[in-house]
Amino acid sequence: MNQPEIRVRFAPSPTGALHIGGVRTALYNYLFAKKHNGKFLLRIEDTDQNRYVDFAENYIKESLEWLGIVPDESPWAGGLCSPYRQSERKEIYQEYAHKMVAEGKAYYAFDTAEELEAMRKRLETEGVSNPQYNALSREQMKNSLTLPKEEVEARLKAGEPYTIRIKVPRKEEIRLNDLVRGWVVVHSSQIDDKVLLKSDGMPTYHLANVVDDYLMGITHVIRGEEWLPSAPLHVLLYRFLGWEAKMPQFAHLPLLLKPDGNGKLSKRDGDMHGFPVFPLAWTNPETQETVRGFREEGYLPEALINFLAFLGWNPGTEQEIFSLDELVQAFSIEKISKAGAKFDIKKAQWFNQYYIKQKDNAFWVNYLLQNCPYPLEKIQAEAIVALLKDRITFPKDFWEQAPYLFQTPENYDEQTLASKWTNEVSLVLKQWKTLIPTIDNKDWNAENIKHTLQQITENQGIKLGKVMQPIRIALTGVAQGADLMLIAQIIGKDETLKRIEKILAKMLQKEKI
RNA sequence: GGUCCAUUCGUCUAGGGGUUAGGACGCAUCCCUUUCACGGAUGAAACAGGGGUUCAAUUCCCCUAUGGACUACCA
Numbered sequence: 323m324n325q326p327e328i329r330v331r332f333a334p335s336p337t338g339a340l341h342i343g344g345v346r347t348a349l350y351n352y353l354f355a356k357k358h359n360g361k362f363l364l365r366i367e368d369t370d371q372n373r374y375v376d377f378a379e380n381y382i383k384e385s386l387e388w389l390g391i392v393p394d395e396s397p398w399a400g401g402l403c404s405p406y407r408q409s410e411r412k413e414i415y416q417e418y419a420h421k422m423v424a425e426g427k428a429y430y431a432f433d434t435a436e437e438l439e440a441m442r443k444r445l446e447t448e449g450v451s452n453p454q455y456n457a458l459s460r461e462q463m464k465n466s467l468t469l470p471k472e473e474v475e476a477r478l479k480a481g482e483p484y485t486i487r488i489k490v491p492r493k494e495e496i497r498l499n500d501l502v503r504g505w506v507v508v509h510s511s512q513i514d515d516k517v518l519l520k521s522d523g524m525p526t527y528h529l530a531n532v533v534d535d536y537l538m539g540i541t542h543v544i545r546g547e548e549w550l551p552s553a554p555l556h557v558l559l560y561r562f563l564g565w566e567a568k569m570p571q572f573a574h575l576p577l578l579l580k581p582d583g584n585g586k587l588s589k590r591d592g593d594m595h596g597f598p599v600f601p602l603a604w605t606n607p608e609t610q611e612t613v614r615g616f617r618e619e620g621y622l623p624e625a626l627i628n629f630l631a632f633l634g635w636n637p638g639t640e641q642e643i644f645s646l647d648e649l650v651q652a653f654s655i656e657k658i659s660k661a662g663a664k665f666d667i668k669k670a671q672w673f674n675q676y677y678i679k680q681k682d683n684a685f686w687v688n689y690l691l692q693n694c695p696y697p698l699e700k701i702q703a704e705a706i707v708a709l710l711k712d713r714i715t716f717p718k719d720f721w722e723q724a725p726y727l728f729q730t731p732e733n734y735d736e737q738t739l740a741s742k743w744t745n746e747v748s749l750v751l752k753q754w755k756t757l758i759p760t761i762d763n764k765d766w767n768a769e770n771i772k773h774t775l776q777q778i779t780e781n782q783g784i785k786l787g788k789v790m791q792p793i794r795i796a797l798t799g800v801a802q803g804a805d806l807m808l809i810a811q812i813i814g815k816d817e818t819l820k821r822i823e824k825i826l827a828k829m830l831q832k833e834k835i
Numbered sequence: 836g837g838u839c840c841a842u843u844c845g846u847c848u849a850g851g852g853g854u855u856a857g858g859a860c861g862c863a864u865c866c867c868u869u870u871c872a873c874g875g876a877u878g879a880a881a882c883a884g885g886g887g888u889u890c891a892a893u894u895c896c897c898c899u900a901u902g903g904a905c906u907a908c909c910a
Contacts, residue, residue, distance in 0.1 A: 367910065369909065369910080370909055438907090439872090450837075452838075452906070456904055507839095509838085512837080517907085520908040526908070526910085546904090547903085547905095549904095549905090551904070552903040552906095555841095574840085579902095585902090585904095610870030629847095632847060633847070636849070638849065640858050642847095659847095660842090662902085663840060665846095666846045666847065666860070669846075669859060671858080672861085679873085712873045712874085714873085723872095787870095790871060803870075
């Protein structure tokens with residue numbers, strides 16, 4: 323017997339920027355599909371017309387492409403199960419919904435929003451803790467179960483708005499074997515008669531996802547834990563539709579939680595703690611509201627992937643660094659953890675730093691040439707990359723962490739200056755200033771520069787360490803940074819001289835006062 | 836409130852009836868060094884609580900506590 327092909331799907335709704343939790347769900351689906359040589363599909367769940375946001379679909383596409391987790395089948399790539407937008411599959415859901423009504427597994431409901439509200443109020447005052455439209459309360463409502471057949475037909479014929487609701491059995495245990503959590507049992511009395519088809523003719527999520535997963539041959543549903551409570555309803559739908567034998571296996575992923583305290587990670591947390599919770603920056607076209615993105619903050623896709631993979635999953639070995647391909651090889655649903663994972667941006671930064679170091683210098687030279695806001699020669703870029711690559715967390719640190727490579731310092735670390743500046747320093751600098759011009763332009767490199775400085779300090783019997791710190795401030799303005807002699811090499815002979823003169827002028831003036 | 840899910844260092848987690856409870860991030864100290872990083876070394880740091888079962892429980896069972904998700908004609 324041939325094993326059926328593994329087919330999984332990521333099914334976001336285009337309501338705005340794709341949340342990072344959704345990205346992780348997509349990643350796990352991708353990893354599982356690739357691991358088993360299966361297919362990863364993307365389906366757009368745009369059944370709520372009110373929440374539809376233009377460009378959101380494109381945002382999803384771009385995010386996944388940036389991360390390299392590209393679906394095999396999707397609205398834009400096509401596939402045998404087209405269309406992959408639920409709004410374009412409206413008739414399909416209607417057909418199944420009506421079929422269920424005909425078979426007595428669902429029914430028409432004509433209740434208005436006000437009537438539903440009144441029902442809930444009534445039940446609450448009667449002391450019902452969980453008011454719902456169910457086997458009991460539906461008897462009091464306006465639906466094809468309570469209304470005379472003629473009236474139902476008349477209402478339908480008159481074009482009166484209606485919904486189709488599932489007829490959940492009164493007393494029954496519904497069980498499902500979740501791949502992450504094991505058996506989950508829910509009593510049918512806890513599930514209400516959920517709307518399957520809305521009065522605008524669109525399906526709700528529950529109907530649409532079951533119908534599509536079946537029609538698209540989905541073998542495993544890997545989704546967030548927020549879907550766990552409604553999973554029994556979906557099991558019921560598979561049964562009512564006669565698809566139980568082909569029902570996919572479920573795996574409900576642990577949630578991504580706020581870094582401090584608890585609760586689902588939200589957009590607010592990103593704003594509060596100063597880190598992105600979305601893959602890409604995004605401005606809502608209607609509200610002009612903007613959110614920041616991992617990509618724009620300077621996170622590398624491989625770092626984000628590695629970080630996200632470990633939020634709720636672990637290979638069981640001590641290896642922490644994984645490329646996408648390695649993750650594919652190592653991934654298994656059994657290793658997914660059950661408890662929610664708090665979002666720790668520090669770990670993401672560590673991964674980023676690691677992957678920056680991993681990339682070869684040529685990559686960063688090219689990056690600098692294209693992105694550095696200051697004018698730059700290739701030879702300078704090469705020196706800068708060699709100097710800073712191992713010290714930075716984000717690519718923009720190349721210039722933000724070391725502005726002195728590009729500009730003469732305006733301000734100096736006065737505190738360090740006050741404690742480290744001595745007459746000896748002043749003397750050394752004055753001598754160095756006269757010695758530097760003796761270095762040929764072609765010989766202007768860290769080694770020779772250091773040599774001249776050493777000559778002076780040795781002659782004067784001064785320890786090099788004594789003067790390095792104040793000289794560093796003279797050349798960079800700050801008290802910390804990479805190898806000073808290399809910095810001097812990068813900024814050039816003229817600029818080095820200029821900076822020495824500047825600090826001498828400044829300190830001399832101070833002495834006079 | 837009801838239903839469901841969860842609970843090992845601050846965080847992500849490994850482990851699983853008998854372990855010095857392992858790793859990583861972060862933190863601290865030391866080394867390297869012209870400083871700061873990087874790198875290296877070392878260290879502090881955890882089985883939510885209570886009952887069982889058992890010779891033995893962090894591991895299995897129950898309860899409690901805590902946290903979370905869901906509870907729409909949203910997904």
